[in-house]
Amino acid sequence: MPDYRKFFSDDVPSFMRSPVREIFRKVDLSAIYSFAGGYPSAETFPLDRMQDLAGAVARKYGAKALQYGATQGVPELREAVAARCGVPVGNVQITTSSQQGIDVCARVFLNPGDVVLTTSPTYLGAIQSFRSYRAEIVSGELPEGKKAKFFYVIPDFCNPSGETMSLAEREALVERARREDFLIVEDSPYRELRYSGEPLPTIYSLAPERTLHLGSFSKIFAPGLRLGWMLGPEELLEQIYVCKQALDLCPPVFDQYVAAEFLSSGELDRNLASTVALYRRKRDLMLSLLEKYMPEGVSWTHPDGGLFLFVTLPEGVDTVAMYDEALSAGVAYVAGSFFFTDGSHRNTMRLNFSFMDEGRMEPGIELLSRIISSAIWKKSH
Numbered sequence: 220m221p222d223y224r225k226f227f228s229d230d231v232p233s234f235m236r237s238p239v240r241e242i243f244r245k246v247d248l249s250a251i252y253s254f255a256g257g258y259p260s261a262e263t264f265p266l267d268r269m270q271d272l273a274g275a276v277a278r279k280y281g282a283k284a285l286q287y288g289a290t291q292g293v294p295e296l297r298e299a300v301a302a303r304c305g306v307p308v309g310n311v312q313i314t315t316s317s318q319q320g321i322d323v324c325a326r327v328f329l330n331p332g333d334v335v336l337t338t339s340p341t342y343l344g345a346i347q348s349f350r351s352y353r354a355e356i357v358s359g360e361l362p363e364g365k366k367a368k369f370f371y372v373i374p375d376f377c378n379p380s381g382e383t384m385s386l387a388e389r390e391a392l393v394e395r396a397r398r399e400d401f402l403i404v405e406d407s408p409y410r411e412l413r414y415s416g417e418p419l420p421t422i423y424s425l426a427p428e429r430t431l432h433l434g435s436f437s438k439i440f441a442p443g444l445r446l447g448w449m450l451g452p453e454e455l456l457e458q459i460y461v462c463k464q465a466l467d468l469c470p471p472v473f474d475q476y477v478a479a480e481f482l483s484s485g486e487l488d489r490n491l492a493s494t495v496a497l498y499r500r501k502r503d504l505m506l507s508l509l510e511k512y513m514p515e516g517v518s519w520t521h522p523d524g525g526l527f528l529f530v531t532l533p534e535g536v537d538t539v540a541m542y543d544e545a546l547s548a549g550v551a552y553v554a555g556s557f558f559f560t561d562g563s564h565r566n567t568m569r570l571n572f573s574f575m576d577e578g579r580m581e582p583g584i585e586l587l588s589r590i591i592s593s594a595i596w597k598k599s600h
C-alpha cells in the first residue's frame with residue numbers, strides 16, 4: 220500500500236469534518252427526535268407539481284434542458300432572479316447553491332494566512348470552507364498590522380443563533396468595510412423565511428459596490444436542486460465566473476429551467492407563503508414548549524425567521540459531553556461550540572424547528588429538557 224498522505228496537498232490538514240454531517244452518518248435521524256439538522260420540512264416541497272414542471276421543461280426547452288449551459292446560469296433563471304431582486308441581469312451569477320457561493324468567494328479572495336472577519340457564532344459550512352484555504356478567521360478586532368479581505372455575515376436569522384442584524388448594525392458594518400477597505404460576503408439563505416417583524420434592507424442594497432450577496436433556492440424551493448444565486452459588482456462576478464468554470468462548468472441546467480418556470484409563474488411565491496405559515500407555527504410551538512419544559516437557568520433566542528434558535532444553559536453544563544447520553548435517550552441537537560471558531564461556549568446548543576413534525580415536537584422537547592435538567596443537577600451535586 221502506498222503512503223497516501225504524501226499525495227495530499229498542503230491544504231488537506233486544514234480540512235475539517237462537519238460535526239453536523241458526522242451526526243447524520245451515525246444515526247437514523249428519523250428514528251429519534253432530531254433538532255439537529257438544518258433540513259427544510261418535506262411538507263414544503265412542491266412534489267405534486269414536479270412531474271408537470273419537469274414535463275413542461277422537457278417540452279419547452281427540448282434537448283437544451285439536458286445540454287451544458289452557460290457558466291453564469293441559463294438566461295431564463297438569471298433574468299427571473301434579476302427581476303425578483305430588482306438588479307440588472309449583469310449583476311447575477313447562478314450558483315450550484317450557496318455553499319458553492321461561499322467556497323468560490325474563499326477561492327477567489329483568500330491566500331493562506333489572509334484574514335476573514337465574521338460573527339461569533341457563525342455558519343459551520345463557512346468555517347469549513349475558509350479553513351480549507353488556510354485563512355485566519357477572526358471575530359472582533361483585527362490582529363495588529365493585518366487587513367481583512369472580507370467580512371462573512373448572515374444578517375437575517377443567522378445559522379446558528381437565529382438572530383437578525385439591526386439596520387444600525389448593517390450600516391455600521393458597511394461604514395467599517397469602507398473605512399478599512401474590505402469586501403462583505405452577505406450569506407442570506409433564510410431572508411425570505413420571515414415570520415414576524417419588518418424586512419430590513421440587505422447589506423448588498425446598502426453597499427452594492429463591495430458586497431457579494433448569496434441567495435439560495437434550498438430553503439424556499441428544495442435543497443436537492445442545489446441552486447442559488449450571487450449578486451455583486453460585475454467586475455467581481457467576472458472573476459467568480461472564471462473560477463466557476465473550473466469548478467462545475469455550469470450549474471445544473473435542467474434544474475435551472477425547473478426553477479425558472481416555478482419562479483416566473485408565481486408558484487414559488489405561493490409555495491413560499493405556505494412555507495412561511497408552517498414555519499411560523501413551528502417556531503411558535505417550539506418557543507411555547509421551551510417555556511413550558513425547560514428548567515430554570517436556561518435561555519434561548521426568539522428568532523423572527525429562519526430555521527433555528529440557540530439555547531444557552533447554565534455556565535459549566537457541557538453540551539458536547541452531554542451529547543451521547545442525549546442521543547442514546549433518543550434526542551439530537553447540535554452543540555453550539557461547533558459554531559465558535561475557538562470551540563468556546565460549550566454550554567450552548569442549536570435547535571432546528573423546521574424539520575420535525577408538529578406532533579412530535581412536544582415529546583422531543585420534553586425529553587431534551589429532562590436531559591438538560593439532569594445535567595444541571597449533576598453539575599451542582
Ligand SMILES: Cc1ncc(COP(=O)(O)O)c(C=O)c1O
Binds near residue numbers: 319378408437442
Ligand atoms: C448560512 C448558510 N449558508 C449556506 C448554507 C448552504 O445552503 P445551500 O448550499 O443549500 O444553499 C446553509 C445551509 O444550511 C446555511 O445555513
